[in-house]
Amino acid sequence: MTLFPTRRHSILAAAVAAVLALGAIVPAQAQTASDRAAERRAERDAKKKRSDGTEQQFPAATRTPPEVKGSAKARPKLEKMIKLYDDDKGDEARVVADEIIANEAFNAYDHAFAAQLASQAAYNAGDEAAAIAYMRKAVELNALDNNNHFNAMLMLSQVQMQEEGSLAEGLATLERFLTESGSTKPDHLAMKGQALYQLEKYPEAAAVFKQLVDSNPEPKDQWLSLLMSSNAEMGKTDEAIALAEKIAAKAPDDKKKQMNLAAVYSQADKFDKAAVILEKMRAAGQLTEDRDYKILYSTYLNMEGREKEVATIINDGLAKGILKPDYQTYLAMAQSYYFSDQIAPAIDAYRKAAPLSTDGETYLNLARLLWQEDRIPEAKEAAKQAIAKGLKKPDDAKKILALPAK
Template identity: 60%
Template structure:
């Protein structure tokens, strides 16, 4: 058996691609309906404690190109809105939503009244975890064009987030483009939603530009924003830029396993495997390897580094002994390879014997036969070759050559 074969074309492919472990920016507030209800009750309590007086809402969109219409309810429409809000305040969601639908269907009511009903309908749908229903209400609120700028653009922004949540990426991007064009907003919390939509549409270069603008404009950018920028750079083959972000996050959060794993993943994808192994070893030494994938990432890294086969075997055995690494085909075949390339043929044979029955075909039995042949264990090699043929191999002639050997 020729051990000079390229390390990436050895007896089996043991390399497991490192994967970034961060998540994308959350699209909307991930509260449950009960949490949102509790938040609303708390707001009401605060209002009562302050005597029920509220200052006029600050204009959140001072640079908007839209001229806000006069927001005024008629006597007839006002009574219907009050009835809807009474239901809403008493948390009678079914009745409140029915009242909102009734107002929306009444074309005799003015744009403000129907827009406001749509806005409340959207909130009720959202509270009920009905995102698609909320989007439909928000579209009506925007199209009716009866709200002040705060209500109008808040509805638009909420719709963009919900569209993102519903995997309607192109729609979300279109909504955000309109929102940003009409509000002239450069707020980071607005830009990041557009960046997220671009990322999900695989427009990584465009996403990186927008996300970086959001980060640069924020005094305290969120960690997940940094992670999304890092992902955009990686997908756009900008490994050096991704590494800078990963290293900064890891240095800022030395005890954060996810941040450290991200650094290792970025190093791996940038083919800096020695650096990746060093980061992962620190985590292993600190007892932070608690998942199957942790061990797999480290042993795969070692198997792709010259002269690190013994280290790979040590990692695999530790994971198996602790019951964290699953004793499956991949683990055993990687262990066999680790032993083989560190000149431990007997242990390699034992590992192959565990891997071969779990293999999807007969190739592992054939590799076992080759190693047994190399060790002059001809009868065992022939038996392994038989198993290989029975299970199926790409080159039966290789197995037949072993079967044709004369026993010593």
């Protein structure tokens, strides 16, 4: 009768996945209610200066800005809409904006300006679908000056990227923005790289972030991290490790960067190096979450002859109240004791793990171990529990139940 599957089939002996926390792409939001009006007025004043030619945000744009300006007929409505928005009455401002957009006597600039303001009001209210519709209209009308036109297009791409299922559409909008505006700003290119990464287009993402890293004397850590991760996803292990080491060396006390380095080592099957990093973090008190300890003991489970350390780590995590006393934890402990020939504590750990399992397989392993130790009555009881909890193949449990009493 086979006692256990080989250790490489352990459910906890899988390579640790990269621990990357990618920031969401989000547009700038309104600040507190007390300073919104002043901020908005200042922003509009700045836009007026830019539209007068004192500051063009997109000097390399291929688009020739239209000559059309706001109509005299629409001015009272536009002013009312602006005042409502400045007074933090976004819903009422949207009502007036809709009236302006629907009025055929007003020109394209009136409509586009109203749509742009309504889009921000809708976004501030959490109505992303309406915000997208308004922004799309503001762009399609093609009536705003370059600064407002391209900023509307940029915000449209950002909000689209936030919406579930619209990431590819947002990337397409961003590509159009980059082409037509001529922008080469690093933050705009980084948005493109992150979108490509999220769409799992790793070679394209890597190309963007490599360009950013190579062209900037002090590249941002996020660019390096995403370049590292893109390389790792493409199987370019050496490049990923070199970048991870560079990032981690610059920030020895940064938990996320050290965890990323350990993850890249694990992906490259360099579990000994990963363990060194993680053990330093444990000694420094940086392993503060349940998953941190699980990553550490899973790393040891992937290393030949290092099973004994797993139980030590688990007991440490449980004693500190960091590790949760759940099924995975007790199963890993049981395997650690078993594969390091500590049978009695292995049995105790299996007894804790088995009731927490969703099926009877862990009870069956307990029964096999008790049978191996010639503890037949206990083995039979565990076999009964295994059958009661559910087994795909109950024959082994039935064989144990059929053993003669001693």
